[in-house]
Amino acid sequence: MHEEGTVDWPTVIAPICGMGGIIVGAWFNYRQARRRGDTDERVATVQATITAQTADGQTYVEAMKTVTSGFASLLDQQRGVLDQQKTLLDQERTMHAQTVDRVTQLEAGQLELQREVRLLQEEQRRDRRWKAAALDYIHSLLDALRSLGRPTPQPPAEIAADITSPQS
Numbered sequence: 001m002h003e004e005g006t007v008d009w010p011t012v013i014a015p016i017c018g019m020g021g022i023i024v025g026a027w028f029n030y031r032q033a034r035r036r037g038d039t040d041e042r043v044a045t046v047q048a049t050i051t052a053q054t055a056d057g058q059t060y061v062e063a064m065k066t067v068t069s070g071f072a073s074l075l076d077q078q079r080g081v082l083d084q085q086k087t088l089l090d091q092e093r094t095m096h097a098q099t100v101d102r103v104t105q106l107e108a109g110q111l112e113l114q115r116e117v118r119l120l121q122e123e124q125r126r127d128r129r130w131k132a133a134a135l136d137y138i139h140s141l142l143d144a145l146r147s148l149g150r151p152t153p154q155p156p157a158e159i160a161a162d163i164t165s166p167q168s
Contacts, residue, residue, distance in 0.1 A: 135162055 142152050142163075155163040 131162075138163060
């Protein structure tokens with residue numbers, strides 16, 4: 001034995017540790033039982049939910065089959081209408097292409113006409129310049145003949161009006 005004022009710690013600690021072990025073991029056992037109960041309850045809830053959802057799903061599937069058959073019938077009708085519209089659209093596209101071809105031809109013709117008009121205008125300007133120069137020259141020749149005292153010949157009928165008019 002030990003002296004009177006000293007405590008034998010192993011004899012005090014061993015029962016306390018044993019009691020702590022018993023309490024911890026009881027707590028683990030309680031926790032495991034509670035978890036098992038919670039798990040069983042969750043499994044039962046999930047199974048009940050699944051059973052209810054399966055019944056609702058079957059009802060939903062039957063309703064969807066009915067709706068689907070109605071939509072299938074409607075789609076068949078729509079396909080017929082769409083086929084008719086496609087035929088009309090094809091005809092319209094053909095007519096549009098023909099119209100575009102005609103417009104293209106008309107535009108090409110218009111461009112050709114514009115080119116020809118420009119050429120004719122240039123030709124007219126050149127002819128006017130030539131006529132003015134020719135008339136000046138003829139008038140100069142006539143003046144030269146008159147200054148020499150010579151008679152001037154009669155101009156041809158085509159240019160008589162231009163020759164007899166005063167110089168332009």
